[in-house]
Amino acid sequence: MSRRGHAADLAESVRALRDYFAYLGRSGVLFPIPGAPPPASAKAATILATSPGDPAPAPPAPQATADTLEKIRDDLGDCTRCRLHQTRRNIVFGVGNPKARIVFVGEAPGADEDAKGEPFVGRAGQLLTNMLKAFGLNRSDVYICNVLKCRPPENRDPDPVEAQTCSPFMLRQIRAIRPKVVCALGKHAAHTLLRTTDPITKLRGKAFDFEGTKLVPAFHPAYLLRNPRSQWEARTDLKKVLELAGNGGKP
Numbered sequence: 001m002s003r004r005g006h007a008a009d010l011a012e013s014v015r016a017l018r019d020y021f022a023y024l025g026r027s028g029v030l031f032p033i034p035g036a037p038p039p040a041s042a043k044a045a046t047i048l049a050t051s052p053g054d055p056a057p058a059p060p061a062p063q064a065t066a067d068t069l070e071k072i073r074d075d076l077g078d079c080t081r082c083r084l085h086q087t088r089r090n091i092v093f094g095v096g097n098p099k100a101r102i103v104f105v106g107e108a109p110g111a112d113e114d115a116k117g118e119p120f121v122g123r124a125g126q127l128l129t130n131m132l133k134a135f136g137l138n139r140s141d142v143y144i145c146n147v148l149k150c151r152p153p154e155n156r157d158p159d160p161v162e163a164q165t166c167s168p169f170m171l172r173q174i175r176a177i178r179p180k181v182v183c184a185l186g187k188h189a190a191h192t193l194l195r196t197t198d199p200i201t202k203l204r205g206k207a208f209d210f211e212g213t214k215l216v217p218a219f220h221p222a223y224l225l226r227n228p229r230s231q232w233e234a235r236t237d238l239k240k241v242l243e244l245a246g247n248g249g250k251p
């Protein structure tokens with residue numbers, strides 16, 4: 001994490017602590033309040049503090065510092081958490097609008113993405129970009145990332161350890177952006193996010209719940225390149241994603 005990030009975190013924690021101590025002070029737990037009998041216990045302090053005419057402010061919830069894409073990227077660092085770091089050229093973190101209404105999650109970088117450090121820039125990526133364009137969207141209107149941030153050699157499937165090690169960063173990206181809809185591209189993303197092993201043919205086009213956000217699985221663009229006839233279904237699924245997102249999918 002950057003020094004500025006640490007300083008901001010520290011300031012936030014100090015503020016939360018100060019509020020909490022102020023609350024404790026007001027409720028007589030820290031020090032006896034002149035003129036009031038000392039509370040026998042924290043429970044008594046709560047009862048005292050909440051008696052009519054003396055409304056106690058709710059204790060501040062322990063303030064979780066808002067996560068940001070910058071912080072997540074900092075935490076990822078020059079990652080060596082799994083063996084994929086040995087063969088990658090670049091970490092492929094994610095790209096797009098941090099205020100996006102739609103987040104697309106793919107599987108893992110391929111050779112082009114590994115070379116450029118950006119997700120979905122190869123042939124499958126061009127198809128995704130064109131599909132977005134057909135609905136009046138640019139890549140910069142949405143956010144695009146993958147379950148894995150490093151390329152598996154020979155584009156093999158992610159192994160369970162890699163997915164388990166890397167997916168927390170993708171989950172944090174979604175939580176930081178708080179989009180209206182997550183579109184899981186392909187079975188790996190859908191399985192990771194929905195914790196199911198149902199086939200993508202069964203999942204695609206349906207709206208699921210992911211932590212209060214809509215999640216729609218769709219065919220992976222690489223599959224669509226191999227099976228162009230399925231582009232019709234993909235179009236229907238993307239239309240659904242845009243409808244659920246509102247505002248034509250624009251941020």
Ligand code: URA
Pocket residue numbers: 106107108109110113118119120121122124125146222
């Ligand atoms: N396939 C993916 O799943 N992600 C990419 O970034 C590129 C291809």
